[in-house]
Amino acid sequence: MTTYSSRKITQRTAFTFLTLATVITVVPVLFIIIYTIVKGGGALTWDFLVQFPSQAGKAGGILPAIIGTFYLMLGTLVFALPIGVLAGIYLTEYAKDNWLTRLINLAIINLAGVPSIVFGLFGLSVFVMAFHFGLSLLAASLTLACQALAMVITTSREALLSVPREYREGSLAIGVTRWQTVRHIVLPQAMPGIITGAVLAISRAAGETAPILIVGAAFLLPALPTSPLDQFMALPYHLYTVSAHVPNMPKETVWGVALVLLIVVLSFDILAAAIRIKTRMRK
Amino acid sequence: MSINLNVPEMSNKPIDKCVTKLKVENASLYYGSFQALRKITLEIPSCAITAIIGPSGCGKSTLLRLFNRMNDLISGVKVEGNVELDGISIYDSKIDVTELRKRVGMVFQKPNPFPMSVTENVAFGPKRHGVKNRGELDEIVEKSLKQAALWDEVKDKLGQSGLALSGGQQQRLCIARVLAVEPEVILMDEPCSALDPVATLKIEDLMRNLAADYTIIIVTHNMQQAARVSDTAAFMMMESDRAGVLVEYGPTAQLFTNPKDKRTEDYITGRFG
Numbered sequence: 001m002t003t004y005s006s007r008k009i010t011q012r013t014a015f016t017f018l019t020l021a022t023v024i025t026v027v028p029v030l031f032i033i034i035y036t037i038v039k040g041g042g043a044l045t046w047d048f049l050v051q052f053p054s055q056a057g058k059a060g061g062i063l064p065a066i067i068g069t070f071y072l073m074l075g076t077l078v079f080a081l082p083i084g085v086l087a088g089i090y091l092t093e094y095a096k097d098n099w100l101t102r103l104i105n106l107a108i109i110n111l112a113g114v115p116s117i118v119f120g121l122f123g124l125s126v127f128v129m130a131f132h133f134g135l136s137l138l139a140a141s142l143t144l145a146c147q148a149l150a151m152v153i154t155t156s157r158e159a160l161l162s163v164p165r166e167y168r169e170g171s172l173a174i175g176v177t178r179w180q181t182v183r184h185i186v187l188p189q190a191m192p193g194i195i196t197g198a199v200l201a202i203s204r205a206a207g208e209t210a211p212i213l214i215v216g217a218a219f220l221l222p223a224l225p226t227s228p229l230d231q232f233m234a235l236p237y238h239l240y241t242v243s244a245h246v247p248n249m250p251k252e253t254v255w256g257v258a259l260v261l262l263i264v265v266l267s268f269d270i271l272a273a274a275i276r277i278k279t280r281m282r283k
Numbered sequence: 284m285s286i287n288l289n290v291p292e293m294s295n296k297p298i299d300k301c302v303t304k305l306k307v308e309n310a311s312l313y314y315g316s317f318q319a320l321r322k323i324t325l326e327i328p329s330c331a332i333t334a335i336i337g338p339s340g341c342g343k344s345t346l347l348r349l350f351n352r353m354n355d356l357i358s359g360v361k362v363e364g365n366v367e368l369d370g371i372s373i374y375d376s377k378i379d380v381t382e383l384r385k386r387v388g389m390v391f392q393k394p395n396p397f398p399m400s401v402t403e404n405v406a407f408g409p410k411r412h413g414v415k416n417r418g419e420l421d422e423i424v425e426k427s428l429k430q431a432a433l434w435d436e437v438k439d440k441l442g443q444s445g446l447a448l449s450g451g452q453q454q455r456l457c458i459a460r461v462l463a464v465e466p467e468v469i470l471m472d473e474p475c476s477a478l479d480p481v482a483t484l485k486i487e488d489l490m491r492n493l494a495a496d497y498t499i500i501i502v503t504h505n506m507q508q509a510a511r512v513s514d515t516a517a518f519m520m521m522e523s524d525r526a527g528v529l530v531e532y533g534p535t536a537q538l539f540t541n542p543k544d545k546r547t548e549d550y551i552t553g554r555f556g
Contacts, residue, residue: 097358166395170457173351174408174464175385184411185397 033266036259043256053220057242058249062257064224068137068217068232069206069264071225075141076148076205081198083145084152088194091153092160093182111150119147120211128215135216138228143215144208148201155197159190192279196272203268207261209236219245235261301328304468304498305350310364312345312354318526319345322364325517325532332490332499334513334535336506338550341519342527343502347470350500351387352380368468385412387468388461393477394453396445396460401428401437404445404456408464423463431459432489451482455489462493469493471501475508487512506551510539518547 051061095101123143133139163186171181217237225232239257242249305327312320320342327333335343348354349366352373366373373383385408396404405424406414414420424441428434433455437448445456454474461469471490475483490499490512503509509516516535521527531538531547542548 164395166391166393167397169353169356169389169391170395170397170460171407172356173353173384173389173391174461174466175381175383175388176408176411177381180411184407189398 033262036255036262040252040255040257040259043250043252044259048256049260052222056220056246057238058246058253062235062238062260064221064233065235065238065257066260066264067224068234069236069261071137071232072140072144072212072234073202073206073268075137075228076144077198077202079142079145080148080152080201084149084198084201085156085194087149088153088156088160089182089187092157093178093186108150108153111147112154114147115210116147116208117210117214119143120214122146123211123215134229135218135231136229137216137225137232140212140216140232140234141228143211144205147208147211148205151201151204152194152198155200156190156194159193159197160186162193163189192275196275199268199272199275203265203272206268207236207265209240212237213240235264301330303327304329304369305500306365306367306370307346307349308365308367310349310362310366312342312349312363313361314357315359318524320349321522321526321528323527323529325529327498327500328515329498330495331514332494332501332512334509334516335500335502335519336504336509336516336550337519337527337530338521339504340525341521343519344472345527346517346519347389347472347500347502350468350470351384351389353384353389355380385464386466387470388464388466389470389472390454390457390461390474392473394450394457396448396453396456398444398446400442401445401448401456402441405459405463408460412464427459427463428456430462430493431455432485432492433459449482451478451485454478454482454486458486458489466497468498468500471499473502473504476504483508506539510535518542518544518550520546520550 048061049066050063052063053065054060091101091105095104120143123139123146127133127139127142128135131139133142167185167189168181171185172178176184212234216231217234218231219233219238219241221231221233235257239254239261242257243254303326307323307325307327310320310323311318323346335346337343345354349362350368350373354360354362362374368383368387372378397407399407402421402424405427406420409420409423414423425434428437433452436452437443437456440447445453448456454477458469458474475486478486487508490501493499494514501509501513513535515533516538517532518530518538519527520530531542531544533543538547539551542551
């Protein structure tokens with residue numbers, strides 16, 4: 001009897017700690033979101049979303065920063081998605097399992113761990129200077145795409161690997177080529193997972209400040225970018241500047257910018273979750 | 284020596300009159316340094332069902348996958364010796380493996396319909412092989428499903444997912460999928476091991492019907508099944524280093540009632556395995 005009850009106590013203690021750890025994880029996330037809404041909610045007016053900033057961001061709106069961030073996400077997606085998915089397909093479906101493949105996989109995993117400012121510096125010397133793209137949307141999109149690639153490739157590989165081997169065998173066993181099998185059996189099945197990964201990758205790119213700081217983001221611009229070679233404004237960089245470098249900045253405006261950025265990023269995360277749930281229900 | 288085995292409906296097809304469809308000469312197969320098959324030699328007749336029996340891990344499935352080069356998918360596989368289909372070596376470097384697999388189709392242990400409709404499942408192979416005309420595809424689908432004795436059960440739900448069918452129906456759908464590309468040989472890797480007895484009998488009936496037009500090779504754990512459906516049977520075992528060898532090969536009736544090898548006799552009388 002004693003062992004039984006002591007085991008019960010051990011179990012209860014363990015569960016308590018596990019619950020506590022979960023609560024500790026969730027609380028800061030909720031706190032940040034609620035705090036941002038409380039502090040910045042007042043600044044969130046229609047004018048704030050559709051007007052250009054004035055008086056160094058102290059008045060007016062943040063339209064160019066919102067548009068700039070969407071352009072950046074689009075640019076990142078355009079470069080990272082096709083290259084990432086194709087590389088994922090090659091590594092999963094075609095590459096032989098040898099030391100070179102393992103080295104490449106290791107490199108991709110480590111790519112995700114490279115500090116974003118290093119990507120920024122790389123973008124500055126390669127895209128801005130060597131390729132003569134200048135400080136521009138194009139250079140920034142390419143820089144963020146390099147960073148997003150790691151995540152797109154990794155999630156694409158996971159999505160492709162989760163397609164049962166039986167489907168591939170069934171297809172190959174009736175004389176269908178490897179590429180046809182990938183194209184008509186594996187890819188359709190893996191697509192939701194691939195899209196989810198891509199959405200998460202660009203939502204992360206949307207929040208990056210350090211790399212775009214040195215490859216083309218500007219604090220204040222008189223007009224929206226009209227070509228990929230123009231400079232641009234972006235939400236995270238705008239937030240950084242108004243919170244750190246503009247004196248007498250109304251606090252509510254700063255939190256308002258933060259809230260808009262949070263909404264942009266979270267809405268993409270929710271989109272990714274929705275895709276995942278929808279596919280799970282379909283299966 | 285003769286053994287009293289209750290073997291129902293033993294087929295008496297005169298196998299010596301058939302032509303040799305597949306010929307294996309001294310074939311060995313290695314997974315890296317591990318030898319999975321050792322010097323297998325046998326000839327598979329064209330108008331018959333050949334069963335491959337033997338204890339788990341003796342290389343039955345590996346031998347089966349030698350015929351459509353499915354083993355190629357595993358990295359580090361090496362094949363020695365010769366395997367011929369209609370007198371042409373299938374391990375020749377000039378052989379188009381997809382063309383080979385079109386001629387030598389395969390049905391797997393676990394039914395594996397694609398996650399698409401019944402029609403799409405059957406039409407998948409022909410479509411990939413270039414049949415585009417909708418009417419022609421519909422004809423192939425109907426013909427194949429009828430051949431696989433599935434048409435009457437699914438004709439009203441051709442648009443439904445293949446995954447919604449019962450296990451036995453799924454397996455017959457997989458057979459229809461293979462039939463749709465008009466193969467010459469059908470390999471079956473324990474096709475009934477995931478099915479209930481009624482579904483198993485349906486597949487066995489179907490195999491007997493198909494045997495007139497196709498060369499069928501079936502790997503099975505179930506010796507009653509081998510006795511019921513096959514014309515010729517191969518008994519395999521593994522040696523002390525776990526390499527699979529062919530112990531005995533001959534007409535099913537002879538293998539089951541009058542085995543030449545002591546090991547075959549021990550296995551089929553249930554002394555091991």
